Amino acid sequence: MTGRSGIYSVRLMGAFRLLGADGNRVEVASRKAIGLIALLATGRDGERTRQFLQDKLWGSRESSQAQTSLRRELSNLRKILADEPEPLLFTEGARVRLNLPKIAFDIPVPGAANEDERPEPRGIAEFLEGLDLPGEEGFEDWLREQRALIQAQSSAWEAPGAYDPAPPLPVHLVDLTQPAPGFEGRPALAVLKFQNQTSDPALDFAAEGISEDLIDQMSRLRWLPVIARSSSFSQDLATTDAKQVGQGLGARYLVEGRLRAAAKGFQLAISTIDSENGQVIWSERFGLPDSLSNESLAPVLNGLTAVLGARIDHAEQSRAVARPSTSRDVNTLIWRGRWHLNRMSRADSRAARELFDEALAREPENPEVLVQAAWSMGWNIWAERISPEEMGVWTRLARRAMQAAPEDGRAHAVLGAAEMFQRNNAPAIRLFRRAIELNPSLPQAHAFIGSALNLAGRPDEAQGSLRTSLRLSPNDPFVFHTLGELATSYCMSGKWEEAVDLAEQSLIRRPGYWLAHLVKVNALARSGEAKASKDAALQMMEQCRGFSEADIDWLPYVDPDWNGYFKEGLRRALEGCETGTP
Template sequence: MQFEFGDYILDPDRRELTRGSEVISIGPQVFDLLVHLLQNRERVVSKDDLLGAVWDGRIVSEATITSHINAARKTIGDNGQEQRLIRTVARKGYRFIGEVTEANSSDGSSLSTTDPERAELDQPSELLLTFPDKPSIAALPFHNLSGDPEQEYFTDGMVEDIIAALSHIRWLFVIARNSSFTYKGRTVDVKQVGRELGVRYVLEGSVRKAANRVRITGQLIDATTGGHLWADRFEGTIDDIFELQDQVATSVVGAIAPQLERAEIERARKKPTESLDAYDCYLRGVADVQKGTKAAIEDALPLFHKAIQLDPDFASAYGMAAWCYFWRKVNGWMTDRAQETAEGSRLARRAVELGKNDAVALTRGGHALGHLAGDLDGGIALLDRALVLNPNLAAAWFLGGFLRTWHGEPDGAIEYFERAMRLSPLDPEMYRMQAGMAISHLFARRFDTASSWAEKSFRDLPSFLMVVSVIAASHALAGRAGEAQRAMQHLRQLDPALRISNLTDWLPIHRPDDLAIFAEGLRKAGLPE
């Protein structure tokens, strides 16, 4: 159903606002606010109503609501002085007062809002669900192929755990168990499931028991095309069936989350740039961040700023923007160090303020704060909070590992890096996990292991300054002078200003012994004082 007012048409199903033939750019929360006001135009909408409808009950400031009302007015040619369309009712709330007609979005035929009998006749016989404005998935009941009805509880419990774990990912829309389990025992067409549940992705699988072993298979499917995005197999004994259930649930979620993100990035890339919304800008920026090059980060930052402009409460966009400044710092790319450090810290603080329950925002924002503001303890606490919210987020594990490395806990950090690599073995940020393993082993005085991990990371990103420094230092400390000197030549090309005396301005190394061994290795490799 479309809403027509003045020269504008707002289509909630297509999430589109047009004026004539022009598509108007509008942030997702401002769009939701307009829809709610239009749908409830016969009454005053209170601020509590808006919190529930637009912000899912999350508490936001009075200024945030006001700024979104102002943005909505500006988008539809209204303002706070005239209030021709959106009226502020003092101490009560807001009401849409413009003249509105409703039209069927499929054929464009208008119907008056004062004709309830006609409206009832024109209701579609079948509810057609549209995709949410974020990735959407349904985990269907897995098929029990064991021939043992007693295994039903194990199979169902595992899928319920997967659904619960997926629900912790705030950027993901997950169909509730009671809806997805209506397909239990049925032969289904995945495309039809996608249409009926209004989801883009479907997870399905099977469980087979033989003797004392259980084999679980899972596959992720794009319900719009029927194409397979991911498949894997898990095996274990049923000696501790509940531990196996937890292990499979964790592995499946850890494996498919990056696949979902990559699929969404590819979808965003195929959209014309003039139709980008906040989430698509964010996804394009994430794709650039994963590349890690200087040019990619220069491309990513404006995309995150655009996402923030379209949605001022997009916590993850603030976190990723802050993280771009961290990455510029750690690779020696800053042109105005003081200004960029301050701006990155500001964005990081905004990310964690807005994203108290957003694991991605806490992860990127908290890690950036640890680096840019030097608050390692605070950063670690924020990443611990992220892992409570989403224990399957690989980035939270490996970035938490880095902060623990700088804090002086290299062996504990290695466990974090290993967990991240287990959760996401094909992750586009694998080179960062390998870099973390390298610096941790260096601080633990395992120089051969450090250089081995660093070389792996270097193959993916030769411009990673920290990795090149670990290669130089670890080879020097292991007595391989030639390799150390070659790495140092590359290091000096990447950042001619790097010195022994400014190592702590570059990396927040907290423990004196770690700083000493790193400095000794770089000094032996030829880094000036």
């Protein structure tokens, strides 16, 4: 849609664009401002109440904060448009409205400057393509409904068969054999339109909606390029083989799904395919309730996102390790570092850090390198119980990672971990919660909230977050840590049997994990199991060579009495004293 003299032009189909009254492009960088314009454009007479805009765009904030944010966004828009001859919007008390007679849209808007004109062909363009407001569920729900409405109306705007699908873009414009720019050579993922196999055509929208929601969720991983819905939904593995689909989308990994009826509710069958060789690298079935509501689907999608991210991460680590060791590009260094980190030995931890240090030396401002280097340093500090000076280096690195990747939940989580280990629990928990707003499927952030609450002496509150982390990533290589933290919370709450069970589950996965041993010893000693606690203590000393009470002192409890609590339990066990609940 081109600009016209004296009239603004707003494009809402595909990537948002605003042309000023002079025909020149007006840059609107704020996603909230774009959302605000779209909300007004779809309102009656181009008008919405302030409360409606606050609920949709800042619903996750307190009312006073939402009011301030709306005022600031409106003020910023006015500044951007200060040189325009006509105002774009008006504020009238509790209402905000667009100057519709002075605006042409690419969708039908009653009262707009071009309301009598037929919309231009939109092909496979999507309404507000690529716009995502993490944490603002009200806006996401509205956006989903608006897209469905526009798709339903499209038959009235375009005659059937009037527009043939466009041919693929020529290679000189976009080479799909090359990685997506901005993702450091990492492979792309495409979520294909899920198939409705329930025999009820009315559920077509549900199958498609689930796949669309999964695209939104996967996009929040940040480190993984995700192909837009408008492209991935145009492909079908039923008629084209995986290699061709992958080449056509420029995606290495394809996700397909099938919604089926079950004895109770529905079943969602998911498969992830490596398009280069056609192999299924992961498949699973999930039970869904009858309602298929947003509330019931949210935990399933969060868990699915976490598992998919972990599976693709593992696949890429395996590829990197299989490459010749002489390959030293930054992306290979990152994946090799991740592979070593997941081996969880001290030697591998040091090897990982060396690889991330090399990547950091090559590209010191690369957001992914900063995030991965900060994660590596954090696990190294946990494994080695490193000095406060090293903790400061970690905090500075984590802060650089967050500054380089402010929309990446992992960066917020790793900075939160650095703050937590310095006993700054309140800011740490805020950072973890922000990480979850950005990526609800980030299991580490949920686990860290549990750890922070344990360290703050609030174990009963910690258990919900820790169980959420387990639900999101039950097969994570570091799940032993989450199980150990959950065991700690039960031990601190005086629930000895549960603490022992969880500690043993942690030790099955990591026999040398000293904290799980310590919790098991304490729970047995404090429950009166003198012989069992002494045996467990001796086993701990055998498995954890080099352990001392200084390791317990290193744990950053806000109240040091908890450090004393765990030391006392260990002493009781070693002395073989029978004691009851303290």
